[in-house]
Amino acid sequence: MPVQNDRKNYVDHRRAHWENIACTRPPETFFSREYHRRLRELFSLAISPGQRVLEIGCGNGDLLAAVKPAQGVGVDFSLEMLALARQRHPGLTFLEADAHELALTGPFDAIILSDLFNDVWDVQTVLERLRPLCHPGTRLVLNSHSRVYQPALVAAGSLGLARQLLPQNWLTPEDITNLLYLAGFEVIRLEKEILLPLPVPLLREFCNKILIKLWPFSAFAWTNLFVARLAPQVAAPTSVSVIIPARNEAGNIEAAFQRVPKMGSHTEIIFVEGHSKDDTYATIERAIAAHPEWDAKVFKQPGKGKADAMRLGYEKASGQVLMILDADLTVRPEDLPRFYDALVSGRGEFINGVRLVYPMQEQAMRFLNLLGNKFFSLAFSWLLGQPIKDTLCGTKVLYRRDYDRIAANRAYFGDFDPFGDFDLIFGAAKQNLKIVDLPIRYQERTYGQTNIDRWRHGVLLFRMLAIAAFRLKFI
Secondary structure, eight states: OOHHHHHHHHHHHHHHHHHHHHHHHHOHHHEEEEHHHHHHHHHHHSSSSSSSEEEOOTSSSSHHHHHHEEEEEEEEEEEHHHHHHHHHOSSSSSEEOGGGGOOOOEEEEEEEEEOOTOOSSHHHHHHHHHHEEEEEEEEEEEEEEEEHHHHHHHHHHHTTSSSSSSSSOOOHHHHHHEEEEHEEEEEEEEEESSOOOOOOOOOOHHHIIIGGGSSSSGOSEEEEEEEEEOOOOOOOOOOOEEEEEEESSSGGGHHHHOOOOOTTTTEEEEEEEEEOOSSSHHHHHHHHHHHHHHHHHEEHHHHHHSSHHHHHHHHHHHEEEEEOOOOTOBOOEEEEEEEEHHHHSSSSSEEESSSSSSOOTTTSHHHHHHHHHOOOOOOOOHHHSSSOOOSSSSSSSEEHHHHHHHHHHHGGGOOOOOOSSSHHHHHHTTTOOEEEEEOOOOOOOOOOOOOOOOHHHHHHHHHHHHIIIIIIIIO
């Protein structure tokens, strides 16, 4: 009972503080105004429009409105703040509740907690109350003040240069990561944000979008931005579509039927033939007729490039798990169940094949190609905020529901990728999917020649690197 009274007194004291702020509406400082403007930018980049979004500690509702939810629910313990929020954003729903005692009906696609952990009595309890409001794809997006500026903020409040703070929980990123873990969540991404919270045009963009991403400037960030998900949960067996883009691969078609394993509740093979110079299309038709035990289909690619073929395959596929397998079979079809297991076990949401761990057969990859792949893996791991060792392995596996979200938001990057690999990787990162590398043994081709031109396509990769930098990192 004494503990409950302590928490009640703590919450009541803070409620009175925020009621007073809502009633008196003291003018924001330059620092506060710019800080919250940048937070609205960051959260709107982390949460795609049109989702079901919950914000705990919503205040005046401006942050919730900024992410453009299809259904937005804001929760706060201050009635005066809620009245202000309803006045400013009549299209959203605002409810009174203590974050420690939520009684809401979910699920939500995204849950926002902005600068809340600094202020609550028990962070772990608050997080545990959120679990029933989540589905496997829900993302927690939260930020918390950096401890670096604790003395400066306290001093500024005492001198009247900023809003005076009540005693705060000054949590390190490691503290928050651990509390999320204890409450059943897993951190996907952590970014240090906001170097210059002052409204100085050009300089603020340079500091807050570029310098803050670089060491040693990142050590002086004002806030830490986290994206987290529920800890892995095993899914029931589900249907699988293996999509095989095939151009000049007639000699590999029969082997695909012989070697692709059946997975989940049902497996289908979708061939997409890409204007071959040999008789690939006719070979696929004959193989389908010769293997009635397989649910297999073939389609002619309307455009050019592997990306175009993959998208047609995704469109025609009926499975809930989507797999890409290159028709050259340099990724062993026998390894596909590993990808399936990694996905349905919940360990990852985008399973990326990696050719650069195990030793390769002698002719599997040319030396310059190997060097290029290693360079791009380092660059993209930094850009995506998640480790990714091999960006150009042809085998990638994800759920259809997640592919649909990537496709719906493709305009954010534009149609710039002839391979399709980076379209998927960038989209997965933008949608905050958990990316997991799965090492495989890369084999030599047994038929035909590669369709990759390493010099021409290498230039394209550098272009994609630049696009990703300014659409994922320096934003």
